[in-house]
Amino acid sequence: MVANETATPNLQSLTVELGSHSYPIHIGSNWLDHFASQLVAVASDVSHVLIIHDGAIGATIAERVRQSLLKYSWRVDSFSVPPGEESKSATQLVEIWSWMLQCRADRKSVVVAVGGGVTGDLAGFAAATYQRGIRIAQVPTTLLSQVDSSVGGKTGINLPAAKNMIGAFWQPSLVAIDTTTLATLPQREYLSGLAEIVKYGVIENASFFMWLEQQARHLIDRQADALSYAIRHSCQSKASVVGADERETSGRRAILNYGHTFAHAIEATAGYGTWLHGEAVSIGMQMAAYLANQRGMLASECQARQTALLESLGLPIVWPAADTEKMLAAMRSDKKNEHGKIRLILPTQIGHVEMVADATPEEIRQAIVSCR
Amino acid sequence: MVANETATPNLQSLTVELGSHSYPIHIGSNWLDHFASQLVAVASDVSHVLIIHDGAIGATIAERVRQSLLKYSWRVDSFSVPPGEESKSATQLVEIWSWMLQCRADRKSVVVAVGGGVTGDLAGFAAATYQRGIRIAQVPTTLLSQVDSSVGGKTGINLPAAKNMIGAFWQPSLVAIDTTTLATLPQREYLSGLAEIVKYGVIENASFFMWLEQQARHLIDRQADALSYAIRHSCQSKASVVGADERETSGRRAILNYGHTFAHAIEATAGYGTWLHGEAVSIGMQMAAYLANQRGMLASECQARQTALLESLGLPIVWPAADTEKMLAAMRSDKKNEHGKIRLILPTQIGHVEMVADATPEEIRQAIVSCR
Numbered sequence: 001m002v003a004n005e006t007a008t009p010n011l012q013s014l015t016v017e018l019g020s021h022s023y024p025i026h027i028g029s030n031w032l033d034h035f036a037s038q039l040v041a042v043a044s045d046v047s048h049v050l051i052i053h054d055g056a057i058g059a060t061i062a063e064r065v066r067q068s069l070l071k072y073s074w075r076v077d078s079f080s081v082p083p084g085e086e087s088k089s090a091t092q093l094v095e096i097w098s099w100m101l102q103c104r105a106d107r108k109s110v111v112v113a114v115g116g117g118v119t120g121d122l123a124g125f126a127a128a129t130y131q132r133g134i135r136i137a138q139v140p141t142t143l144l145s146q147v148d149s150s151v152g153g154k155t156g157i158n159l160p161a162a163k164n165m166i167g168a169f170w171q172p173s174l175v176a177i178d179t180t181t182l183a184t185l186p187q188r189e190y191l192s193g194l195a196e197i198v199k200y201g202v203i204e205n206a207s208f209f210m211w212l213e214q215q216a217r218h219l220i221d222r223q224a225d226a227l228s229y230a231i232r233h234s235c236q237s238k239a240s241v242v243g244a245d246e247r248e249t250s251g252r253r254a255i256l257n258y259g260h261t262f263a264h265a266i267e268a269t270a271g272y273g274t275w276l277h278g279e280a281v282s283i284g285m286q287m288a289a290y291l292a293n294q295r296g297m298l299a300s301e302c303q304a305r306q307t308a309l310l311e312s313l314g315l316p317i318v319w320p321a322a323d324t325e326k327m328l329a330a331m332r333s334d335k336k337n338e339h340g341k342i343r344l345i346l347p348t349q350i351g352h353v354e355m356v357a358d359a360t361p362e363e364i365r366q367a368i369v370s371c372r
Numbered sequence: 373m374v375a376n377e378t379a380t381p382n383l384q385s386l387t388v389e390l391g392s393h394s395y396p397i398h399i400g401s402n403w404l405d406h407f408a409s410q411l412v413a414v415a416s417d418v419s420h421v422l423i424i425h426d427g428a429i430g431a432t433i434a435e436r437v438r439q440s441l442l443k444y445s446w447r448v449d450s451f452s453v454p455p456g457e458e459s460k461s462a463t464q465l466v467e468i469w470s471w472m473l474q475c476r477a478d479r480k481s482v483v484v485a486v487g488g489g490v491t492g493d494l495a496g497f498a499a500a501t502y503q504r505g506i507r508i509a510q511v512p513t514t515l516l517s518q519v520d521s522s523v524g525g526k527t528g529i530n531l532p533a534a535k536n537m538i539g540a541f542w543q544p545s546l547v548a549i550d551t552t553t554l555a556t557l558p559q560r561e562y563l564s565g566l567a568e569i570v571k572y573g574v575i576e577n578a579s580f581f582m583w584l585e586q587q588a589r590h591l592i593d594r595q596a597d598a599l600s601y602a603i604r605h606s607c608q609s610k611a612s613v614v615g616a617d618e619r620e621t622s623g624r625r626a627i628l629n630y631g632h633t634f635a636h637a638i639e640a641t642a643g644y645g646t647w648l649h650g651e652a653v654s655i656g657m658q659m660a661a662y663l664a665n666q667r668g669m670l671a672s673e674c675q676a677r678q679t680a681l682l683e684s685l686g687l688p689i690v691w692p693a694a695d696t697e698k699m700l701a702a703m704r705s706d707k708k709n710e711h712g713k714i715r716l717i718l719p720t721q722i723g724h725v726e727m728v729a730d731a732t733p734e735e736i737r738q739a740i741v742s743c744r
Contacts, residue, residue, distance in 0.1 A: 090462070090466045090469070094462045097462070097531060097537070097538055098532075098533075101531055101533060101534055101537055104705070106707060106709060107707065125501075128540065129497075129501070129528075129539060129540055130537070130538060131537060131538075131539075131707045132526065132528065132539045132540055132541055132619075132620075133541070133619075154504065156501075156504065159469060159470060159473055160470075161470075161473060162473055165469070165473055165502070165503060166469055166501050166502060166503075167501060167503075167504045168500065168501055168504055168505065168540060169504055169505070247504075247505075248504075333476070335478060335479065335503045337478060
C-alpha cells in the first residue's frame with residue numbers, strides 16, 4: 001500500500017498490491033467530474049464504456065460519471081439495475097450479458113459499476129464472465145460498499161435458496177470513492193456501514209478501534225474529515241488482507257468474515273430485508289465475541305468495549321426474535337464450511353482474531369441466546 | 373511438459389505447466405475403471421464428486437467413472453446434460469447451479485465432466501462460478517474435445533446471438549483421456565476431430581505434420597497406436613501454447629485460432645449444425661492458407677500439402693454455398709477482434725503462423741470465394 005496524492009485535487013490514493021493486477025483506490029470529496037481522467041490512467045486503450053448503475057441513483061451520480069466520460073471520444077452505454085437485493089439474480093445477469101452483446105462490447109471495453117453492493121457484485125460478475133473477462137471500475141456509492149464490497153474482487157449473484165452462491169474472483173482496475181455520494185444515504189443505511197468499519201478495528205487494528213471510540217459522535221454526524229479517515233483506514237485494512245490472500249486460499253482472508261457466519265444466518269432466518277447487512281454484522285460480532293469470552297479466549301473488558309462502540313454508533317446489538325435452531329441450521333450450510341464443519345472467526349483481543357472450527361452446537365446456541 | 377508412466381498400466385502422462393495450477397493429462401486405452409485413483413492423486417481432500425455428463429453417453433462411460441469413484445467412500449451425484457449445442461445455454465447453466473446447491477456441494481467438492489466439448493465447456497463454467505470456483509476434472513469422450521477443448525481452461529456458454537460469448541478461464545485439475553471412448557463415435561464426428569490435429573502440425577510442428585501425411589490411412593481407420601500418438605502430440609502442442617499464455621494476453625495463444633475466424637463465420641452463417649466444428653475448421657484453414665498465399669506469405673507448395681492432407685483425412689475443403697458478405701459480417705463481430713479489426717492467423721510455412729490484422733475486406737472475400 002502506498003498513499004500518495006494524484007493530479008485530481010484533494011484525492012488520496014491507496015494501492016491494492018496484487019502483482020500484475022494491482023489497482024488503485026482513490027478517495028476524495030466531490031471529484032467524480034474528474035472520473036474519466038483516473039479511468040484513462042489505468043485503461044489507456046479504452047474506447048467503449050458500459051455504465052451499469054443502480055436504478056435509484058441513475059439520474060444523479062451515474063450521470064455525473066457519464067458526463068465525465070463523454071469528454072473523451074469514447075462510446076458510452078448505460079444500463080439501469082432495479083434497486084434491491086432481488087437484482088442479484090441469474091435473470092438480471094442474463095439481461096446484462098445480452099445488453100453488453102447488443103452494445104458490441106469487446107475485450108477493450110470497460111464496465112463502470114455505479115451503486116452499492118448489489119450493483120457492484122452483479123456488474124463485477126458480468127464483467128468477469130463476458131468474453132471470459134473484461135475490465136471493470138467500481139464506483140461505490142454507499143458506505144458499506146465503499147469500505148467493503150468494492151475492494152477485493154469478490155463478485156457474484158444469489159440463487160433463490162442461497163446468497164452469493166455463484167460468482168468469481170475478479171479484481172477491478174480502479175475503485176473510485178467519492179464521499180459526497182453518501183450525502184443522500186438514509187441514516188439507517190449509513191449507520192449499517194459503520195459496522196464493517198468497526199470490524200476492521202477488532203480484527204486487526206487496535207489503535208483504529210480506539211480512534212473509532214473517540215470519534216463515534218463525529219461519525220454518526222457524518223463529519224467529513226472523520227468519515228474520510230475511517231473509509232481510508234478501512235480500505236487499507238481490506239487491501240492488506242486481500243493482498244495477502246487474493247482468492248481466500250491461505251486462510252488470511254477469512255478474518256474478514258468476523259461476525260459474518262452469524263450475520264448470514266441472521267439475514268437468512270429473519271428474511272432478507274428485515275436487517276440491513278451491517279446491522280446483522282453488528283449483532284453477529286456480538287454473538288462471536290460472547291462465544292470467544294465463554295471459551296476464555298477474550299477478556300470480558302474487550303467484549304464490553306465492542307458492545308459500547310457498536311451502541312455508541314447507533315447499531316443494534318440484540319435480536320430478541322432470533323430462532324436458535326433455525327440459525328444453527330443456516331450456519332451449517334454456510335459456504336465457508338468445509339466437510340460440514342462450522343468455521344468461526346473469534347477475537348482474542350481488540351485487534352486480533354483467530355479461526356475456530358470446533359465450536360460445539362451448544363456453544364453456538366448459547367451465543368445466539370446471549371443476543372436475544 | 374514431462375512425459376512419464378504412472379501407476380495405472382499403459383497410461384502416458386503430460387503436464388500442463390502453469391505454476392501453482394499445473395495439471396496432468398493422462399492418455400491411455402481402456403483405463404477409466406482406474407479413474408478415481410488418478411483423481412485422488414490431484415485432489416486428496418475430495419469427499420464429494422459431481423459428475424456432469426452428456427445425456428447420450430450417460431449409461432456407459434459416465435457409469436464406468438461413477439463405479440470407479442464409488443470404490444472410495446465419496447458421495448457421488450450425477451447430472452445428465454441433454455446432447456447438443458443448445459445445452460450450452462444460460463438456462464442449462466442455472467439448472468446445474470441449482471442442482472449443485474441441492475447436492476450440498478462445497479469448496480471441497482470436485483466436478484467431473486464426462487462428454488464432448490459442450491459438456492466440458494458447460495460443466496467447466498459451472499465449476500468456475502459455483503462458490504467462486506471449485507475443482508474440475510475433464511473426461512473428454514470425443515476426439516475433438518480430447519485434442520482441443522478439454523485442455524487449456526476455456527469454459528463457457530453461448531448467448532442466443534453469439535457462441536462462447538460468456539465464460540471464464542478455469543483450469544482443470546486433471547484431464548483423463550481414454551481412447552476406447554472413441555470406439556462408438558460416428559465416423560463423420562471422428563474425422564472432424566482430425567482437423568484440429570492437422571492444425572497443430574501447421575501452426576507449430578512440421579515434423580508432426582509430415583507424420584500425419586504418412587499415417588493418414590491409419591488415422592482414418594482409427595488404428596490404436598497412431599491415434600494415441602496423434603492425441604498425445606496434439607495435447608503436447610496445446611499444453612505448451614497454453615503454458616506460455618494462459619489467459620490469451622501475450623498473443624501466443626492466438627495461434628490456436630488458425631482457421632477459426634473463418635470457421636466461426638462458416639458455422640454462424642451456415643446455421644449451427646450444418647457443418648461440424650472440425651469440418652468448418654478444415655475449410656477455414658483452407659481459406660486462411662489461400663489468403664496467405666495470395667499475400668505472398670506462404671509458398672503454393674505448402675498450401676497444396678495442407679489441401680492434400682485434409683483431403684486424405686476425408687475432411688471437406690470447400691463450401692459451395694458460402695455467402696461471402698454474410699461471412700464477412702460475421703467475422704467483423706468475432707470476439708477476438710479489437711476495436712473492430714479482423715485478426716487472422718496465417719501460415720508462413722508448414723509449422724509456423726503469424727498474426728495479421730490488416731487483411732482487407734477484398735482479400736477476405738477472395739479467400740472465401742476460393743473455397744466455393
